[in-house]
Every structure is written in structure tokens, then in C-alpha cells.
Amino acid sequence: MPGGTDQTLRPFLWRATNLYSDTEIVSRNHDGMQRYTYSEYEGRTSQLANALDEYGIESGDRVGTFCWNHSRHFETYFAVPSIGAQLHTINPLLPDAHIQYIVDNADDELIFVDQSLASKLAGAVADADDEFDGVDFVVMGHEAADDLEATPYESFIEGHATDYDWPDVDEDQPAGMCYTSGTTGNPKGVEYTQQMLWSHTMASQTPQGIPMADDDVVMPVVPMFHVNAWGMPFTATAGGAKQVFPGPSPEPEDLATLIENEGVTISAGVPTVWLGLMEYCSEHDVDLSTLETVIVGGSAAPKSMVEWFDTQGVEVLHAWGMTEMAPIGSVSHLKSDLATADYDTQVEKRSKQGLVVPGLEFKVIDDDGEEIVWNGQEFGELWIRGPWVTTEYFERPEANEADFEDGWLKTGDVVTVDKDGYIKIVDREKDVIKSGGEWISSVELENAIMAHDGVAEAAVVGVPHERWQERPVAFVVPAEGADRETLVDEINELLADEYPKWWLPDEIEFIKEVPKTATGKFSKKDIREEYADQSLVEGQVPDEAAPDRN
Ligand code: ADP
Numbered sequence: 001m002p003g004g005t006d007q008t009l010r011p012f013l014w015r016a017t018n019l020y021s022d023t024e025i026v027s028r029n030h031d032g033m034q035r036y037t038y039s040e041y042e043g044r045t046s047q048l049a050n051a052l053d054e055y056g057i058e059s060g061d062r063v064g065t066f067c068w069n070h071s072r073h074f075e076t077y078f079a080v081p082s083i084g085a086q087l088h089t090i091n092p093l094l095p096d097a098h099i100q101y102i103v104d105n106a107d108d109e110l111i112f113v114d115q116s117l118a119s120k121l122a123g124a125v126a127d128a129d130d131e132f133d134g135v136d137f138v139v140m141g142h143e144a145a146d147d148l149e150a151t152p153y154e155s156f157i158e159g160h161a162t163d164y165d166w167p168d169v170d171e172d173q174p175a176g177m178c179y180t181s182g183t184t185g186n187p188k189g190v191e192y193t194q195q196m197l198w199s200h201t202m203a204s205q206t207p208q209g210i211p212m213a214d215d216d217v218v219m220p221v222v223p224m225f226h227v228n229a230w231g232m233p234f235t236a237t238a239g240g241a242k243q244v245f246p247g248p249s250p251e252p253e254d255l256a257t258l259i260e261n262e263g264v265t266i267s268a269g270v271p272t273v274w275l276g277l278m279e280y281c282s283e284h285d286v287d288l289s290t291l292e293t294v295i296v297g298g299s300a301a302p303k304s305m306v307e308w309f310d311t312q313g314v315e316v317l318h319a320w321g322m323t324e325m326a327p328i329g330s331v332s333h334l335k336s337d338l339a340t341a342d343y344d345t346q347v348e349k350r351s352k353q354g355l356v357v358p359g360l361e362f363k364v365i366d367d368d369g370e371e372i373v374w375n376g377q378e379f380g381e382l383w384i385r386g387p388w389v390t391t392e393y394f395e396r397p398e399a400n401e402a403d404f405e406d407g408w409l410k411t412g413d414v415v416t417v418d419k420d421g422y423i424k425i426v427d428r429e430k431d432v433i434k435s436g437g438e439w440i441s442s443v444e445l446e447n448a449i450m451a452h453d454g455v456a457e458a459a460v461v462g463v464p465h466e467r468w469q470e471r472p473v474a475f476v477v478p479a480e481g482a483d484r485e486t487l488v489d490e491i492n493e494l495l496a497d498e499y500p501k502w503w504l505p506d507e508i509e510f511i512k513e514v515p516k517t518a519t520g521k522f523s524k525k526d527i528r529e530e531y532a533d534q535s536l537v538e539g540q541v542p543d544e545a546a547p548d549r550n
Pocket of ligand 1 (some may be wrong): 179180181296297298299300301318319320321322323324353411412413425428517519521
């Protein structure tokens with residue numbers, strides 16, 4: 001017997017507005033701080049839904065957003081899917097050509113855009129052929145935009161009724177959409193049905209996920225323009241938590257102020273965000289006492305970050321996920337039988353990408369097509385499946401063939417799994433360095449190098465090599481005040497202590513900054529392109545560039 005209703009987002013909104021009508025939503029908006037309650041939120045979300053109806057958005061239509069994290073963006077999060085339409089969040093940090101491709105591919109009818117991002121979008125529109133034909137714009141706030149013909153959001157919703165009879169939407173109805181950043185080729189679209197977002201929210205709410213309750217104050221720093229800010233606006237609403245949105249381009253100072261003023265208990269972001277906050281805290285007196293949990297994901301959380309937050313009484317939850325899975329896949333909770341393990345062992349475990357969340361299954365397949373043994377040593381590609389893991393890309397049959405098999409998503413992440421079931425990402429498949437037919441983890445080398453005080457950032461890439469196929473080269477951004485004279489030797493010594501000689505980078509080069517992708521990750525593709533002509537030739541490398549096979 002099926003249940004009485006489909007699995008949709010509507011009950012989460014219903015619960016928050018009926019059980020927690022006075023709980024606050026606080027937002028650093030372009031036009032100043034905004035503070036209102038779930039009850040007012042539902043009123044404005046209803047106004048938006050009525051306005052979308054009047055505009056002519058129908059079930060199945062796509063509505064784009066080009067926005068930072070703020071309350072108006074949050075209003076689109078429930079209004080658009082709950083009228084049966086599809087919320088397509090667009091990453092404004094992408095190059096214009098990708099934005100044009102995405103809007104065209106998704107066939108957006110209407111795009112909500114931030115004041116501060118309107119000129120960026122206008123640039124993409126101006127250069128476009130016909131990708132934006134028939135697309136209208138609404139600019140977030142009271143004012144019109146300078147460079148873009150757009151209706152101000154407040155005029156768009158003004159005068160509309162503050163209630164809405166939210167319909168029964170089919171759980172298979174696409175509710176959300178996001179494109180992967182496209183590290184190769186054009187971005188690939190992933191559609192999230194109502195059921196996928198519902199099940200992702202429910203799994204997030206389990207103790208093994210990233211649960212959020214009515215005594216929490218939740219601040220997603222991870223952008224709402226990429227994979228629904230890891231689903232946090234939905235999870236926080238389901239739990240009735242107070243929500244704090246840090247607004248356009250938040251700086252560490254903005255985050256520190258919001259944590260202090262609003263009593264934030266849970267926040268989430270990529271490692272770069274937390275490195276920025278840690279640095280800010282070392283120079284300023286910041287009160288982090290309300291903060292209980294920091295969720296770190298998108299890229300590997302360095303051990304030193306886990307340890308630093310421990311000293312502040314804040315638990316780091318290291319999470320792994322992908323656009324293709326809305327995105328949460330694993331979280332580094334400590335298993336109960338590790339509660340008595342020594343601190344180093346615990347940190348070791350907590351720094352891994354963690355335990356798969358309830359509802360998913362995974363397997364790890366090696367180069368021979370066999371499943372690996374869970375011994376923390378053998379590695380292979382992580383395959384995963386579950387109710388919120390997509391099984392196809394939007395209109396990309398050729399990509400489907402490469403990335404999906406028998407209902408499994410082939411993640412492209414190379415991992416080990418230890419006997420306790422902790423997944424550890426050792427590399428992206430395309431970033432693994434193949435030296436002399438053997439394998440070197442660029443991620444491990446990067447983390448080891450970044451553990452040196454004199455290093456701000458480091459990226460290690462494989463550079464083509466005549467004899468060994470590829471050899472590692474490290475690109476290092478020295479920290480302020482670091483002694484550059486001795487840094488290379490010190491890094492080499494540090495690595496030599498931990499890794500076999502053939503793992504050591506052939507060269508360590510200083511650079512000003514590691515180029516980043518539109519989702520804030522190190523862009524090895526850009527580094528490779530920039531340094532592609534620097535193929536290493538025989539003689540520049542130590543003899544021992546492959547393991548001793550004897
Ligand atoms: P893109 O940045 O290309 O859009 P996603 O945002 O979907 O891609 O990122 C997914 C990828 O990010 C994963 O496949 C993995 O390689 C990497 N990733 C995500 N979380 C972590 C983590 N905690 N540690 C290491 N890598 C991670």
C-alpha cells in the first residue's frame with residue numbers, strides 16, 4: 001500500500017511555518033540586514049508563488065537563479081518547486097560561455113539575479129547568440145539593475161496574496177537542477193526530483209547525516225548557487241532551525257560577526273572558507289562559543305583544520321558528496337566503538353571522507369574490475385547508488401555511458417575503505433599521477449606539503465615524462481613571512497620522512513595563487529594547461545621514479 005502523499009518538499013515548509021512560526025530567518029542582503037520569521041517567510045514565499053503563476057510559470061517550467069545566499073534566494077527555494085516548477089541554480093562564477101550553454105540547455109523561462117551579479121549576467125547576455133531569447137530577469141531587491149533590463153523582486157511580488165494553496169506535486173516531478181562545474185567539456189546538468197530532495201533531506205536529518213533541529217542556528221556558507229548549499233536550507237527548514245544567510249561574497253569578518261551576533265551553531269563550507277576564518281581568528285578576538293559543528297566538504301579537510309576546531313570546542317564533520325547526488329554521500333562521524341581510541345586515531349578517522357549516510361550503498365572497483373578489500377590500502381573507483389543519486393545527466397547520452405552503469409554512479413573518485421568502513425578519497429581519477437606504471441596520490445602530497453607552516457596552499461600535478469610517463473611537480477604558495485630560501489629543502493625533508501623516494505616531487509615551484517574552479521576547488525586543469533609545456537626530460541629526475549619492485 002502506498003503512503004497517503006508523495007515525497008515532496010511541501011511538508012518541510014508546512015512544519016516550519018506551523019511549529020516554528022516565530023523562529024527567525026536572518027539575512028545579510030544587498031540592501032542591508034533582513035530579519036523575519038518563518039511565518040513571514042511563508043507569506044512572502046506565497047506571494048512569490050502567486051507572482052510566478054501570474055507571470056505564467058507552469059508545472060515543469062524551469063526558473064533560474066543567479067544569486068548568493070540570502071533570504072530572497074531562500075524564498076525561491078520553496079516557492080518554485082512547490083508550485084510544480086523546477087529551480088535551476090546557476091553558478092555565477094562560471095565563465096560566460098558555460099552560463100550561456102547552461103541557460104540554453106536548461107531552457108530557463110525566468111532568471112532571478114542579484115544586484116551585484118547583474119553586470120556579470122548582462123555580459124553573458126550581451127555576448128550570447130540566441131541562448132537568452134525569451135528569458136526574462138528579476139533582480140533581487142527594490143531597485144532596478146543598471147546593466148540588465150529586469151523587474152525588481154519587490155515589485156514582482158508586491159500586491160500578491162500572502163497565502164497559497166500549495167498543490168499536490170508528483171514526487172517524480174523535477175524540483176531542482178544544477179550543473180557540475182565541468183572540469184572537462186561543457187557542464188553536465190543534474191535534475192533533482194521532489195523525491196530526491198525529500199530523501200536527501202530525511203537522510204541529512206539522521207544522526208549519521210548532518211542533522212539540524214529547532215535549537216540550532218544554521219549558517220550555510222557553501223553557496224546556494226551550487227547543489228542547493230548541500231541541501232541545508234531544506235534540512236534546516238525540516239528541523240525548524242533558525243537560519244542565517246551570509247549574503248553576497250562574505251568575508252571572514254562577516255562570518256565572524258554573524259556567528260557572534262546570531263549565535264550560529266552549525267555552519268558549512270569548503271576548506272578555503274574555514275582557512276580564511278581560522279586566519280581571521282588568529283588576528284582578532286572572535287567568540288566562537290556558540291558554534292558546535294562545522295561541516296567541511298567539497299575538497300579534503302586538512303587534519304590541522306580538524307585539530308584547530310577541536311581546540312575551539314567545535315566539531316568538524318568532514319562530508320563528501322557530488323552534484324550528481326544532491327550532494328551528501330558520506331560524513332565523518334566517529335563510530336561509537338572509536339570513542340575510547342586515542343586522539344590521533346580519532347583525528348585520522350575524522351579526517352577521512354567518512355561513513356556512507358543511511359540510504360546509500362557503495363562499492364569500490366579496481367583497475368581489473370574487481371571489488372577492493374576494505375583494508376585501507378587497496379584502492380579503486382567509488383561507485384554509489386541510492387534514492388537521491390541520479391542515474392543520468394540531462395540530455396547527455398554520451399556522458400551517461402561513461403558515468404553510469406547498472407544504476408550505479410561511477411564517481412571518478414579514487415578511494416580506499418578501511419576495515420571500519422571509512423571512505424578516504426586518495427585522488428580524482430584524472431588527477432592520480434601514474435609514475436612508472438605505479439600510482440602516486442596528488443592529494444596526499446598536497447596535504448603533507450600544506451602541513452608545513454610556511455605553506456599557504458599547494459597543488460601537485462602529474463607532468464608528462466618521457467621515461468616514467470608522469471612525474472609529480474608541486475606548485476606551492478608560500479605563507480606570508482615564510483623563508484623561501486629554506487622552504488623547498490624543508491618540504492623535501494618533510495615528504496621524505498613520510499613517503500617513498502619515488503613519490504617526491506621532481507620540482508617544487510613557487511606560485512602566487514593556486515587557480516580555483518567556480519566551486520572553489522584547486523583547478524589542476526588550469527595548472528596543467530599553464531605548465532603543460534614543461535615536460536620533464538630524462539636526467540631531471542631521480543633514478544628512483546618508480547617503486548622498487550624487488
Ligand atoms: P564540481 O566541482 O566539478 O561541480 P562537485 O561540486 O559535484 O563537482 O564536486 C564533486 C567532487 O568534489 C567529488 O567527486 C570529489 O572529487 C570532490 N569532493 C567533494 N567533497 C570532498 C571531500 N570532502 N574531500 C575530497 N574531495 C571532495
